[in-house]
Amino acid sequence: SAVISQKPSRDICQRGTSLTIQCQVDSQVTMMFWYRQQPGQSLTLIATANQGSEATYESGFVIDKFPISRPNLTFSTLTVSNMSPEDSSIYLCSVRRADSYEQYFGPGTRLTVT
Amino acid sequence: KQEVTQIPAALSVPEGENLVLNCSFTDSAIYNLQWFRQDPGKGLTSLLLIQSSQREQTSGRLNASLDKSSGRSTLYIAASQPGDSATYLCAVSLLNSNSGYALNFGKGTSLLVTP
Numbered sequence: 355s356a357v358i359s360q361k362p363s364r365d366i367c368q369r370g371t372s373l374t375i376q377c378q379v380d381s382q383v384t385m386m387f388w389y390r391q392q393p394g395q396s397l398t399l400i401a402t403a404n405q406g407s408e409a410t411y412e413s414g415f416v417i418d419k420f421p422i423s424r425p426n427l428t429f430s431t432l433t434v435s436n437m438s439p440e441d442s443s444i445y446l447c448s449v450r451r452a453d454s455y456e457q458y459f460g461p462g463t464r465l466t467v468t
Numbered sequence: 469k470q471e472v473t474q475i476p477a478a479l480s481v482p483e484g485e486n487l488v489l490n491c492s493f494t495d496s497a498i499y500n501l502q503w504f505r506q507d508p509g510k511g512l513t514s515l516l517l518i519q520s521s522q523r524e525q526t527s528g529r530l531n532a533s534l535d536k537s538s539g540r541s542t543l544y545i546a547a548s549q550p551g552d553s554a555t556y557l558c559a560v561s562l563l564n565s566n567s568g569y570a571l572n573f574g575k576g577t578s579l580l581v582t583p
Contacts, residue, residue: 355514358511360511394575395575396472396557396573396574396575396576397512397557397559397571397573398573399570399571412570446511446512448571450569455499455500455517455561455569456500456502456514456517457502457514457559457571458514459504459511459512459513459514460511461510461511462510462511464509
C-alpha cells in the first residue's frame with residue numbers, strides 16, 4: 355500500500371479566495387488523482403494529475419477553477435480558486451498501483467467556504 | 469454513464485451479527501471493484517479489491533463477492549464488532565477516455581454496530 359498525506363487537513367475560507375491543497379506520497383506512483391466529496395454525495399473524480407504535463411479534467415471541472423500541479427512522482431497540489439460556498443467539500447488525493455489498479459486515498463482536506 | 473447504488477443507506481445491528489452490504493452497478497464492463505471503509509474525519513481505507521475475472525475475495529472477517537453479469541457485489545461482514553462502525557463505499561473501475569480506469573463510487577452504507 356501507499357502512505358498518503360495531505361495538507362491542510364481542514365480549513366475555513368472566505369468567499370472569493372483560493373486555497374492550495376498539498377498531497378505527498380511515500381513512494382513514486384504513476385497515477386495520482388483528485389476527488390471531491392460533497393456533503394451527502396458520493397466521491398467524484400475532479401482530474402488526473404499528470405507528471406510533467408497538464409492535468410486531465412473530468413466533465414464539469416475546469417483548469418481555471420481547479421488548477422493542478424504535479425512536479426514529480428510523489429507530490430501534487432490542487433488549488434480551489436475563487437471559492438464559493440458550493441465548493442465546501444472534502445477534497446481527497448488518491449494514487450493507483452500500476453500492477454493491480456488498486457487505489458489508495460489520503461485523509462482528505464475538509465474545506466468550508468463562508 | 470456508470471451508476472453505482474448501495475443498499476441499505478444505513479444499517480444498525482447488535483454486536484456479533486453477520487451482515488451483508490449490497491452494491492449494484494449499471495455497466496457490467498468493469499475492470500475491477502473495490503470496497504472501502506470511511507471513518508468520520510478520515511480518508512478511505514481500501515478493504516478488498518476484486519478483479520473483473522474473479523468471483524470473490526476474502527480478508528479476515530470480510531468477504532466480497534462479484535457477479536459482473538448481473539451488476540452486483542456484496543460485502544459480507546462476519547461477527548460484527550463496534551469497531552466496524554463506519555461508512556462502507558463500493559467503487560467500480562471503468563475504462564474512461566480521460567483518466568484511464570476511473571473509479572465510480574456509490575453513496576455508501578453507514579453501519580453502526582452497537583455493543
